[in-house]
Amino acid sequence: MTNPIRLPAPGSSIKAGSIYISTDKIFHHPEIINRWKQGTLVPPVTVEIHLTERCNNSCYYCQYPKSLSSMTLKDFDIILGKLSRAGTKAIILSGGGEPTLHPGCARAIRMIAKHQMDSGLITNLLQGNDQLFKSILRHCTWCRISLDASTPDVYRQIRGTAGFSEVIKNIRRLVEIKTQLGSTTTIGLQSVINKHNLQDVLDEINLASRLGVDYIQIRPVETMPGERMKYSKAQYIRIMDQLERSSPLEHPCFKIIRSNKWDIINPFLKKRLHGFSFCHAYMMIAAIDVHGDYYVCCHQIETRNKQLCFGNAINEPIATIMSRRQKIIKNLDMKKCYLECRASNINRCLESLKKPVPHENFL
Ligand code: SF4
Ligand code: SF4
Secondary structure, three states, X not given: OOXXXXXXXXXXXXXXXXXXXXXXXXXXXXXXXXXXXXXXXXXXXXXXXXXXXXXXXXXXXXXXXXXXXEOOHHHHHHHXXXXXXXXXXXXXXXXXXXXXXXXXXXXXHHHHHHOOOEEEXXXXXXXXXXXXXXXXXXXXXXXXXXXXXXOHHHHHHXXXXXXXXXXXXXXXXXHHHHHHHOOOOEEEEEEEEOOOOOOOHHHHHHHHHHXXXXXXXXXXXXEOOOOOOOOOHHHHHHHHHHHHHHHHHOEOXXXXXXXXXXXXXXXXXXXXXXXXXXXXXXXXXXXXXXXXXXXXXXXXXXOOOHHHEEEEOOOOOHHHXXXXXXXXXXXXXXXXXXXXOOOHHHHHHXXXXXXXXXXXXXX
16 A cells, blocks of 8 residues: 655654653753762652542543552652652652542642642543642643543543543633633643544644643553554554644644654554663652552553562652662563653663763764
8 A cells, every 4th residue: 555645754843842741851860860870879750649549531441450549648748758858859640540539639739849849640630620720720830631532422432431521621621720820830631542533633633722722642552562553554644644734733832742652653663662671760750559559650550560569658768669679670571561651761861871872072
């Protein structure tokens, strides 16, 4: 089959919105890189925390185990205190479950600010009220809403509920309050492209541009190395074509982010490889589940991979947990790490720093 569509090259203009989700932020932490290069312990710069395992969606692609468990705000405060003192800079509230279902979500966001760390929120925004929205807009650096659809039907097929109109209403209200408060919180949407919304990409971007959010990110479903490709060549072309046709909708206040995961999850590639040999970032990121268990990343929480759990952040001193990491990470099996996982970009950057560069002093 000939390819009539011009596929956007990696790094093309559609990626312009990656000012928010850029690939080289690790270079803004030179002291962490220096300590890492010297082989000394570094604190996690960014930590994901799961406030609850409850969820009001049931997305068909979701891998997280669900339960009624939630973290108490007292335990959350203990963890924040330890991380802040260790040098952590930012906390992401995410799932696990849906963070806004935790009755103390608004307070949790304020607590992160009190501990002088930045916060980001990943939510489906199926529920919310002005008190929560004001807390987000006063304290979060960003809020990303998982939408996946431009119509109630597609939303229900993917996210298993009839909440589309409610989510849209909540997004409009969040944007409205952002204007009223003069907030600088970045509000973004995310769409995971799958068999139900392959044809919906352009409509979703159109919808996002009308909602007044700052960006929409279009990304593929997570894939394991060696796993069967989730997109045929024809489907991939259709997705890229919609992305290409959407670029006129971009303007200085609205970005369309083509996730760089598409560069690896690409059915035209003969081989799909991580692009790095090991998780060098294992000290710089972390994910903590509702029980306080501290893992290398959220992907290991999905499978409750106790072999990559470094300890418990509620009951143990953070220094003890941090000192275990170098030994425990040896259990990592890269075959069980998603292609384009959370730390892929950092890992590629760090691996390139490990390689000797000829004539490195000639810039
Ligand atoms: S909203 Fe998130 S946690 Fe809930 S089912 Fe969907 S992907 Fe899973
Ligand atoms: S999935 Fe990614 S972040 Fe997690 S351990 Fe593997 S390489 Fe590291």
